[in-house]
Amino acid sequence: MSEQQPAPRHAGPVAIVIVDDHAMFRRGVRAELESAGRGLVTVLAEAADVDEAVAAVSTYHPDVVLLDVHLPGGGGVEVMRRLGLAGASPDTRYLALSVSDAAEDVIGTIRGGARGYVTKTITGPELVSAIGRVAEGDAVFSPRLAGFVLDAFSGSIDVAAVDEDLDRLTEREREVMRLIARGYAYKEVAKELFISIKTVETHMSSVLRKLQLSSRHELTRWASDRRLL
Numbered sequence: 096m097s098e099q100q101p102a103p104r105h106a107g108p109v110a111i112v113i114v115d116d117h118a119m120f121r122r123g124v125r126a127e128l129e130s131a132g133r134g135l136v137t138v139l140a141e142a143a144d145v146d147e148a149v150a151a152v153s154t155y156h157p158d159v160v161l162l163d164v165h166l167p168g169g170g171g172v173e174v175m176r177r178l179g180l181a182g183a184s185p186d187t188r189y190l191a192l193s194v195s196d197a198a199e200d201v202i203g204t205i206r207g208g209a210r211g212y213v214t215k216t217i218t219g220p221e222l223v224s225a226i227g228r229v230a231e232g233d234a235v236f237s238p239r240l241a242g243f244v245l246d247a248f249s250g251s252i253d254v255a256a257v258d259e260d261l262d263r264l265t266e267r268e269r270e271v272m273r274l275i276a277r278g279y280a281y282k283e284v285a286k287e288l289f290i291s292i293k294t295v296e297t298h299m300s301s302v303l304r305k306l307q308l309s310s311r312h313e314l315t316r317w318a319s320d321r322r323l324l
Contacts, residue, residue, distance in 0.1 A: 153181070
């Protein structure tokens with residue numbers, strides 16, 4: 096655990112809702128926040144999918160929602176979209192907390208309305224600090240991820256092209272694509288995603304076909320050019 100971060104300047108504890116489809120992870124985050132953020136944050140509720148998240152935010156009106164990017168029912172962007180359409184809890188801010196550090200997830204989530212994006216490697220004190228800063232209206236990003244957002248707005252990344260290409264792939268195909276492009280062997284991908292090697296091969300063939308690529312070398316170059324690694 097790193098040294099304590101500066102305490103947030105939010106008046107009183109920051110009220111939050113934790114949204115993640117893994118119960119064990121939610122419990123871990125809650126325990127970490129209750130330990131590292133005593134007196135600074137208070138957890139109002141937890142949610143495991145889009146419907147539960149919309150209901151929890153509409154009911155409790157938290158200051159900040161810790162929001163996973165990939166959720167059953169449509170993902171974190173769908174949560175923000177539905178709450179925005181309903182006009183529910185307009186003062187609530189969203190901080191993405193995700194295992195994904197892919198450019199399309201970061202950019203898509205920020206475009207969807209999040210004020211920040213941090214990865215799950217963040218420490219408890221750092222997360223408490225990030226929550227406080229988002230509650231105050233700041234934008235907060237893990238250092239590497241900030242570059243994706245700056246590049247997107249400066250035009251260095253063609254966001255439209257990235258979205259169009261990735262829209263052809265299913266969520267599972269995106270996961271396989273990213274791991275293969277990072278150099279994982281099929282056996283390692285199968286173990287990471289809890290699927291068979293045959294299923295990995297099937298997804299890989301589909302990815303190459305949809306993206307009109309002929310080899311994993313071309314896939315790695317394609318993903319690198321789009322800052323997806």
